[in-house]
Amino acid sequence: MTETGPRTVLSTTSLGLRIRGVTIVDDVSLDVNEGELLVIIGPNGAGKTTLFNLLSGVTRPTSGKVVFRGDDITTAPPYVRARRGMGRTFQTSTIFAELSTLENVRLAAQAHLGGSDHIWALADRQQAALERARAALASVGLETRERAKAASLSHGEKRKLDLAILLCGDPRLVLLDEPTAGIAVEDVPEMMTLIRHIHRDQNKTVLMVEHRMDLIMGLADRMAVMHHGSLLAVDTPERIIANEIVQSAYLGDPL
């Protein structure tokens, strides 16, 4: 506590999840620093998504604790964490399929700006939310698709919509679960540019899961390796590549 290092935004202490005797997340202690981009890698089934669920409150941990911006939020429901500035996307994009693209983002803007409980107001007359929503759509390049039903968007567009929804909430920390999963190869660079933009230009702390090493290099400030539910190492990308435990446990594994 005496060192004057970077400020910690999110910190977990011995976080664990056991379901019916099976350990899915095992004793994870991780500090995420203000402003950094930390990438979690790990083989399929390592527990990365489950860890995100514990961080965002979708699942309750069975042991350990989570501290976010100074508050113990271990048992707080997702909406409380979101209000304190934690945003996340899901591995498979979870947009509101039957609503329009604009409405998807407008809801997020409405949630952020407040007034979601104004039963006497008309949603489409709330200019501030509409403007914020349109700006977010423009920032991910979806402004021409605002009237399309979200279900009809292409896979890559849905992932961008995910990001736009996220940005509307102006979170301090964003959790991105495999943002490039399932999108066409030619769309990957654009997605990475967007993520870099969110991190650098919008000054957001980013915690993301990503499988592809080539994408992580040059983007990540630090990397964390997860295997069988526990963290093997947390370090700079260069040193992670060189780390022997990681090499044998993860990089050696056939993916």
Next chain:
Amino acid sequence: MTTIALLLITGLGLGALYFLIAAGLSLIWGLMRVLNFAHGAFFTVAAYAGWSASRLLTSSPAELRWAVAVVVAIVVGGAFAALTEVLLIRPLYSRHVGQVLVTVGLALATISLVQGGFGSDPQPFAVPDWMTNTSSIAGAGIPNTRLLVIVFAAVVLAVLLFFLQRTRFGLIVRAGVENRDMVQALGIDVQRAFTLVFTIGGMAAGLSGILAATYYGTVDPVRGTSMLIFAFIVVIIGGLGSVTGSAVAAVVVGVLQQFLNFYAAAGVGDFSVVLLLAVVLLVRPGGFSGSST
């Protein structure tokens, strides 16, 4: 003391009827995530089929008439359920709300048809004389129909548990209840398991229908609906998808209902069962044996 014995066994008998409906509902829910409102229709149609069969055999001995009625009810219940699954549920695969809705429509249509055909009033159902006699247990005269219903339900419970634990289809059903994704991965067998579970559920409901007719001495077009609601409560309290849980919950609900209806006032027992449900939900949202998710 004798009153307590009588109430206990009557409650067990009622619980046995609930269990026979709930077991099928619970398995259908566990495997297919369908809330089957038509289960009350299986119950009713089977009971009236058994009743009709028994009326056709007026010159035969009472035991034979009753036995034929039971067999007919089981067969009709099973066949009706199988047809329902194949013709109405299967086309709506993956549309769970749609599946619930067609079973609602089927229940409405069937019950009103029965009312149209046989009248809204209960009709007497003839049973062998020995069934209406009483046996003396703990000093109380217990109608034999109560004991009969309990024995039947116990046999069905044993058979179901054997089926689930010792047969191949039973394994598929259990795997499906345990893990929904596995159901998809198992492919073609699952389609047959769906039909099978529906058929078994329909047979049990049919048996329940004719046993209820034996228990009350009448067939009644609206009995199925009210039994179904208590069976739903049994299924939730017992934990969705669990046959043993349903059996335990059915006994608890049946006995509680009888005791309170007797010692408090008619209707208080029924009402308390719903309160019990509320309490269980507040304490354990997944029911006694279910998981909380």
Next chain:
Amino acid sequence: MTRSVRIGVAVLLVVLAVLPFVGITIPGLFDGALNAPGTLNLLGMCFVFGALAVTYDIVFGYVGLLSFGHALYFATGVYVTAIALARWHWSLPAALALTVVVSLVLPLVLGAICLRMRDIPFAMVTLAFAQAGSILVMQNPFGLTGGEEGLALGGDVLPSFLVGVVNTRNVYWVAFALIVVVYVVAWRAVNSPPGRVWQAIRENERRVGVLGLNPYLYKLGAFVLSAFLASICGVVYLLLQGGANPQVTTADFTLALLVMVVLGGVGTLWGAVLGGLAYEYLDFRLVALSNAPAVQSLPALLRVPLSEPLFLLGVLFIVLVLFVPGGLGGALRRRLPLRA
């Protein structure tokens, strides 16, 4: 809505408002003249069920909550008002005030419990509570509800302008006002900021939580609003019927509501109105049909099914669910230019 549809709706509303002054007869559609008490009463009932279907569509169509207990809240409006008027001899305003309080508190408490469950378990629990209500009414506690007999209002408990055949038109106007008010309130609600959250919950509840909104509170809000409006529908039903009957507490009644909403098209308010109107009208006409000599002289195999309105509606319902997933509303929308 396009301009022509708007004008059409406005004309229809005016026609319906002045209907009690129109003495013409439309053979086949109604038995008597349009302003005959029988016709006005039937139309009033159609309005009540149209409005009730709208209230159900709020929870089922917009929030995606498959409640099987909606009848309980309708029955609350019917019975609380009836008991206060006929048993306790309260004045109409006092009875209404009590009804309003009960119709807000009851769904708040029960909704808070039921909403601990989701999806089908939620459906089962709402059904169980509604059943408890039905049992309560049937048991006739303290001689309040009249049990199976029901509870007639009698001539002197209501203000005179709401009583008697000559005043049917006044009750008709009340029912007409009900459907208009319920529709407008529902429309405002589903297009309000919380109403949009409801639709998001229907699409993906977990995602709503991650946006920073507590889905539970929004669901509870919708549940209470819908139940409250349903109770108001119950009050008007009581006025039209002149009494309370336990039929409205049964599970079958909720199922009928479900049929109305699915008939009209889930998730569109005017579809629900259409479904409610069509259901009540068909139910009434099918009873008339079943008593027609032409049907009564048929062989039993045909006569029995045709004499059972619920059978015909049940079959119609199955056919709709299987083959017309959007309901009447969905089928119509594909033909009419109702949305841009």
